[in-house]
Structure formats: C-alpha cells, structure tokens
Amino acid sequence: MAAYKRHIDTDSISELTISRLSIYLRCVDQLLEAGLETVSSQELAKRFNLNSAQIRKDLAYFGEFGVRGVGYNVRELRQYIIEILGLDRERRLVIVGAGNLGLALCHYSGFSKGNFLVVGVLDSDPTRIGDATPAGLLVEDAERLPEIVTQRRVDIGVITTTPAAAQAVCDRMVQAGLRTVLNFAPTRVRAPEHVLAKTVDLKVHLEELSFFLAHAGG
Amino acid sequence: MAAYKRHIDTDSISELTISRLSIYLRCVDQLLEAGLETVSSQELAKRFNLNSAQIRKDLAYFGEFGVRGVGYNVRELRQYIIEILGLDRERRLVIVGAGNLGLALCHYSGFSKGNFLVVGVLDSDPTRIGDATPAGLLVEDAERLPEIVTQRRVDIGVITTTPAAAQAVCDRMVQAGLRTVLNFAPTRVRAPEHVLAKTVDLKVHLEELSFFLAHAGG
Numbered sequence A, B: 001m002a003a004y005k006r007h008i009d010t011d012s013i014s015e016l017t018i019s020r021l022s023i024y025l026r027c028v029d030q031l032l033e034a035g036l037e038t039v040s041s042q043e044l045a046k047r048f049n050l051n052s053a054q055i056r057k058d059l060a061y062f063g064e065f066g067v068r069g070v071g072y073n074v075r076e077l078r079q080y081i082i083e084i085l086g087l088d089r090e091r092r093l094v095i096v097g098a099g100n101l102g103l104a105l106c107h108y109s110g111f112s113k114g115n116f117l118v119v120g121v122l123d124s125d126p127t128r129i130g131d132a133t134p135a136g137l138l139v140e141d142a143e144r145l146p147e148i149v150t151q152r153r154v155d156i157g158v159i160t161t162t163p164a165a166a167q168a169v170c171d172r173m174v175q176a177g178l179r180t181v182l183n184f185a186p187t188r189v190r191a192p193e194h195v196l197a198k199t200v201d202l203k204v205h206l207e208e209l210s211f212f213l214a215h216a217g218g
Helices: A015-034 A041-048 A052-060 A072-082 A100-106 A142-151 A163-177 A203-213 B015-033 B041-048 B054-059 B076-084 B098-108 B142-151 B163-174 B201-214
Strands: A093-096 A116-123 A140-143 A154-160 A178-184 A195-200 B091-098 B118-121 B139-141 B156-159 B180-183 B196-199
Touching: A015 A041, A015 A052, A015 A072, A015 B201, A041 A052, A093 A100, A093 A142, A093 B201, A100 B098, A116 A142, A140 A142, A142 B098, A142 B139, A154 A163, A154 B201, A163 A178, A178 B139, A195 B201, A203 B015, A203 B091, A203 B156, A203 B180, A203 B196, B015 B041, B015 B054, B015 B076, B041 B054, B091 B098, B091 B142, B098 B118, B139 B142, B142 B163, B156 B163, B163 B180, B163 B201
Parallel strands: A093 A116, A093 A154, A116 A140, A154 A178, A178 A195, B091 B118, B091 B156, B118 B139, B156 B180, B180 B196
Antiparallel strands: none
16 A cells, blocks of 8 residues: 655645545545446546546545556555545534534534544533434533633634624634634634635535536526 | 627536635625725635635636636626526525524525515424424425415425435425425435425535544644
8 A cells, every 4th residue: 555645735735625525535436336456537526527638637646546557455445545634533623603503513423433533512502502403412601712722732713702702702713722723604614724724615516517517508 | 898608508507606606706705895996816716715716717708708817807706606606696595404413594584685585484383383483484284385486486495304204395395386496404305307496515514624623732
C-alpha cells in the first residue's frame, strides 16, 4: 500500500476537491456493497457519471496509489479516503438552536453515526431549555457553551439559530475554542482565519432540480 | 449579449457542473454587492478559490459570452446563470413528512423565497394532520398528494420522512406526475429515468470540516 502525503497543504486543495472526495467515498461504498475488489478511474467515472481525469487528479493530491492498468483496490481506496477526510477519528458536535432544524439534525443519522456524535443541543430560549430532544438529550442553556465545549471535548459547532443570531453564536463558538463551525442559518457568518466556518445553503439542491426542469422540457 | 445554447444536452453536463453554477451565482451576487461591473475568470477564480480553467469550461458549455481580455459583465453573467439554472420561473414545492426537518424546510428562506414556493406540507400521521406549520400552512393528509400536485401545479417533491417510508413516498410522487424529487431521508431512493431523484446527504459537510480538523493539526 503506497503511503499518501500525511502533511497536505490544505490551501492547495479546493473545497470542491473535498466535496468530490465525499462523493468518491459514497461511490466506493456502493462498489463494496456490489462486491467489487478493484476499480479503474475510468470505471469509477463511468459508473458514477464523473470525469476520470478529475478523479485521477483529485486522488493524486494525496500521492499515487492506483496501479496503472489495474486501477484502485476498492478497500484500500476506501481506507485512504477515510484517512484523508479524517473519518477515522471521533468528532464531537454541539448544536446551538433547538428549533425544528436543530432537533432534526440531532437525530439525523449522519450526524450521530460513524465517527460523528452530537454531545449537546443548546438554546437561549428559557421555554426550550430542559426539553427532551428526539435523540434523548436535554436542551441546555446556550450560556453554558464554553464549559460544554471544554468538558465534552467538542470539535464542531453547528448553528441552527435564526439568521439574526447566527453571527453572535459563531463568535461565541470561536471564543470557546472551536475551530470548525457548520452554519445552517441562511446568512453568511465570518470567523478568524484559523477557523473554518462553512455555511450550508440547502437551496443549491433546488437549483439543480430547477436546471433539470428547465432543460428537460419543464 | 451573446446567446447561449438553449437546448443543452443535459446528459453531458455533470451534477458537479450544476453545483458549481450555483456557487458561481453566489459569487456573482457577492461581486454585485461589492459594486463590480466586470470580472475575468482569473479574478473569479482568485476571489473565490476556484479554478479559472474550470470556470471557463463550465461556462463554455452554454456558449461563449465572456469577452477575451475584458472578462464577463457581472450583471449579464448573473442573468445567464439564472436562465441556465431555470431560476427565472416559479417552482412549486410540496413537502411530505411534517416532522422537525419538514417543518424546518417549509420556513427555510431558500425554500420559499425567490422563485421557489412551498405550496403544501403533507403527512400520513393523523395526529399531525391539521397542525399549523411555522410558515402558516396546515399539514394535510399525504393521501391527497395526487390532487394537490395537480391542483397546485407542483414541480418538486421534497421527502422528509423516515428512511423506511422514503421509497414509497418517492414512488407516489412519481405516480402523481412529479419529475423532480429531493430526498432528505438518509437512504437512497430510486426513480424511473425520466425523473431526477436527488438525495441530499448532509453528512458531506461534516466530512469537509473533518478534513480541515485532520490536516490543520486537529
């Protein structure tokens, strides 16, 4: 098994490359389910409607591990992508905003399965504090964010507040020492350079469907 | 203003290209906010950490409309992308599954602003039917899906049920005549070829943060 570069210049890897790695991981999981042991970049490309040159380029960032003419060993490829994405380590999440979206995410399987674990759901609304969430946690006071981040060794802060509250919550997450923030409030949030604050815009998915409707005769 | 090809071979355009068009649209909105009138692909690339060759290639699918040496007129570029994505037409959504996620989406601004409009929230649970949603709609019986699709001219079906119910709901949406389905249940759904059924996996965003934590010393 060839080694990939462990110390990667993250600046040179675009957000889109990382998104594609997530897509490749899902593809590889499907190949394993289907019982395949090796796969070429051409085959990967064809099966999943991706570009084979792009696949080779994306994976080349991390060193060579395909065998020319044979392709990738599917299990090794999976393990590589998991290591590259850091999915071999537990990552603990705290959700701030116990409205519908916060409650939905705290029992969304992707957020509390595998290596991700929701360890707290917080809100500043006294009428919500103490409520049981569908996942069995109790909603806690958002004032307790700093101690919860420290005591429960939280890695990722998830914002599901109103747009108006999002920036202040992001600032408090950064102050509490979090270096990664996932914002679901439909507004941009700003964070210092050492922090990765990503805003999820669910509308992009509708735009893709809209494209299909527009160009497939709709 | 140069014309772009109105009848595009959608098969030749990858899902990733469409996602990038959504990203370009957000970039262009930021440029307009900042008061810029023209932008080159290099500038777009630098500002938003994208690849300029990729940008030119993506936009070239739709015909030439950049001026060599000058770049794109920002307002024209915005209008082109909006037309390409079909965002110049109203698209009506019905949400099936009035749990936390369904209720969150029915008042998520991206889903009921601009050209998208939620016109129904349905559930099969009698204890939920008749409940008021945060957006002011009443939860309706999922049995009424076919008539609601027809009467309210629905374009897009959104699935926010449990994973176990998702495929049956997708099948009923297809039977009701919907050609685009957005599935938020964490399971794959299958649909006939003439239907675009897209599953949103919110975990990909966590994977990106995980990458950052793994490679920025976390």
